[in-house]
Amino acid sequence: MSIKPPFTDLEINRSSKGFYEGHSIEIAVLSKSIMIGLVLWALIWPANASGVLGSLNWQLLETFNSFYVIIVGAFVVFLAVLAIWPSVGKLRLGGDGAAPEFSNFSWFSMMFGAGLGVGLMVFATAEPLSLWGSNPVVLSGAVEANSEEAVRSAFRYTYLHYGFHAWAAYVVTGLSLAYYAYTRGMPLTIRSALTPLFGRLLNGFVGHVIDVLAVVATILGVSVTIGFGVSQFVDGLYAITGVQWIMNLNADVPTPSTVGLLAGLCVIMGLSILSAVSGVGRGVKYLSNLNLVLSLILLLVFVIFGSFAFAMNTYIASLVDYVMNFWNLSFGAYSPQSVAEFTAALPADAVPYAEALRPGATNAWGSFDGFVSGLETDAAALSEATLTAVYAAGEQQRQFGWQAGWTTFYWAWWIAFSPFVGLFLARISKGRTIREFILGCVLAPSLVCFAWMAILGGTAVDLELTGGANGAILSASNTAKLFVTLGEMINGPLLTGVTVMCVVLVLTFLVTSADSGILVMNTIMSGGDQEVGNKHKIVWGLILTAVIGTLIFAAGENKPLDAMRNAMIIGALPFTMIMGLMCVSLVKALYRDGMRNKRHEAEGALAGE
Structure with a gap:
């Protein structure tokens, strides 16, 4: 019996002239309308925008917390099965003769910088320290907060948030896009990943909606990343210069002021736009390589001057603990308690x-x-x-509140980030096998993240555990904890030099994330065309700046990043459902393509006889 060829006749109407030449007017206008509407709402009615976003966010968490937790766990299992399956894992994206475009070093550098660079700088110390005082094991009463016994569980959940699950969210999207683009010759855009399920429906309104949801999720995910990064950038500038107008010094703990955040945002987004117009082969590639080199230098500073022995013991013990509790961490979801x-x-x-x-x-x-x-x-x-x-x-509600506030926030963050990172991973991964793609983009960066968290975060925890820091790191804001840790670890000119290097590293990570996001958004707008005009990169860079700036303004001086967090979790939910459909679609495509290949091989054998 013959098998019908796959549907690949995806038509995305693009303008042939005018300002939107080469772009889908429907996707561009609808995406911009949503973002401009959000900007105007946050600018004209900031209190209303902040309050509504916060209320809607909590209502969604109460309803969809378990959905978020379980589906991300399913993503990890799904990718593990694909990597292990012999006939699937060996498939090469682009065909048997395709060669990788980038070296392993550049491939990993770009992957690492786009995927988790800013998050690792901000939360390398903040995450383990925060979870040391509050995590599900502490909430259950099994161990005391901020005790030696609580260290292992703190890193168990740190690894959960920055390990296999985070990268699996990226790779589900990235692998789907890469498979259709390089195996079936389809546009490198989000709707391509659903063609086995919806076929020609994606040529019209349904396809536009899917791409628009991906753009909205990308903008909000990148916004949260840049928001945290800009806050740490301002903290670093304050640590170096002591300039007071960039900080809110009236709070219990000094934090970046709204004016300081907006000034830092303008600097970073200006550099990001310049980098974006230079393209992946130059700006993004070179900045990513620089990021990795500076990251290794910072890691070396902590190895030499930090608590390396404590960190390594923590790394090994927590990794074993994480693996042993993997199933419960992946699928142990809590519901709210009435x-x-x-x-x-x-x-x-x-x-x-x-x-x-x-x-x-x-x-x-x-x-x-x-x-x-x-x-x-x-x-x-x-x-x-x-x-x-x-x-x-009250334990059930405490566990739910903690999971919704930590784990589900991260899952929404990584999912909102996945159209951006996934499409970017697909863009740089032609010529890799499916197994290489999964292991290279899930296992390898996770192990590096674990080591990074153990060495930087372990040093901060050890300084507090032994009394050396005397509460100074714990009392600092999350984005300042890295600089306070450095201050407790080293001093003099070396401290100044390392702090300056950290600020540069945060800056380059931010620029890499933002310019990659701009490039990805324009790729979606252009129906998968990777060669788009610079004017659209500039426009989307300005829109991204406006979204971040107005949401910072709307949230106010005390919690300037809250409105962005809430908008991101809300925006990520529809795309989470699309990602679930991507998994079903990819299974269908792999199965049907496998049957076609077997049919062709059988016909070829008969012809040879």
Whole structure:
């Protein structure tokens, strides 16, 4: 029986003249309209925009937290099966004769810089330290926060957030796009990945919606990354220069001011636009190579002057712990606990005080001691045994709040980032086998991330654990923790030199992320054409700057990045569903193409006879 050829006649109408020459007017106009609408809303009604985004974000988390957790775990399992499957893993993207365009060093540099560069600079110390004080094991009462026993679980969840799951989200998108682009000769754009399921429907409105959702997710994902990076960039400038106008010094902990963030944003986005117009082969490639070299130098500083022995012990023990708990970490999702459920779990003598007890007992960022000390009136007179039972009754909500605030935030971040990073990975990975693509883009960078977190974060934890830092690192803002750690570790001209290098590294990581995002957005706009005019790169660079700037403005001085985080989680949800369909689509394509190949081989053998 003959097998129909795959559908590859994907038509994306592009303008033949005018400003949008070479671009899909429908995708470009709809994407820009959504982004401009968001900018105007945040600019004209900042308080309303911030409040609505926050409320809608929490409602979505309460409904879709389990969905986010389970589907990202499924992505990891899906890719592992593809890599292990012999006939699939050996398939070469581009055909048997295709050779990789970039060397392994440049390939890894660009992959690393685009995928997690800024996140690793910001959270290398902040993540382990924060999770050392609050993680599911601590919330369950099994270990005490900020204790030696809590170190392993802190790194278990650090590895969860920056390991296989993060890169799997990128690779699901990247592998799908690369397969259709290099095996079937289709446009390198998001809708191509769904052609086995929807066929000709993607030539019209349905295809436009899919590409627009990818653009929106990309802009919001890149915005959060740049927002954190700009905050750390400003912190670094303050550490070097002491300039006060870029900081909010009236808060409990000095943090970058709105003015400082906006000034830093303009500098970084200006450089990003310049880099984007130079193209992947020059700007992005050279900056990515520089990023990797500077990262290795920073790592070497921590190896020499930091707590390297403690870090290595932590790295090995936590890696084993992470692997042993992998299944539960991947699929152990929590649902919110209602007031009625909490009240039903209380001891009888505590039920009259349920309303007063619930906030402290369900606070994912608090502790039992904080819960007890925060009680007032008659509730404070309850016995210790009763209060212990009350705190236990609130564990489900604490676990849900922690998972939604940490793990689900990260999953949404990586998913929102995946159209950008996935398309970029596909762009630089022609000539790689599917197995090489998966192992090279999931396993290898994850192990590097683990080492990075263990060495930088382990040093920060050790300095606090042994009392050397005396709480200085713990009390610093997340984006300042790296610089405070360096200050506790080294001093003098060396500290100044390393701090300057870190600021340069943050800057280059930011420029790499932003210019790669601009290039990817224009690739989607142009229906997969990788050679687009510089004017559109400039326009999208300005739109990205406006989105980030207005969301910073809308959130206000105290929590300038909150509006971006909320918008990103909301924007990531539709694309999460598209990624699930991508997996189904890729399985169908691989199966059908395998059948076609076997048919051709059989026909060739018969002809040879």
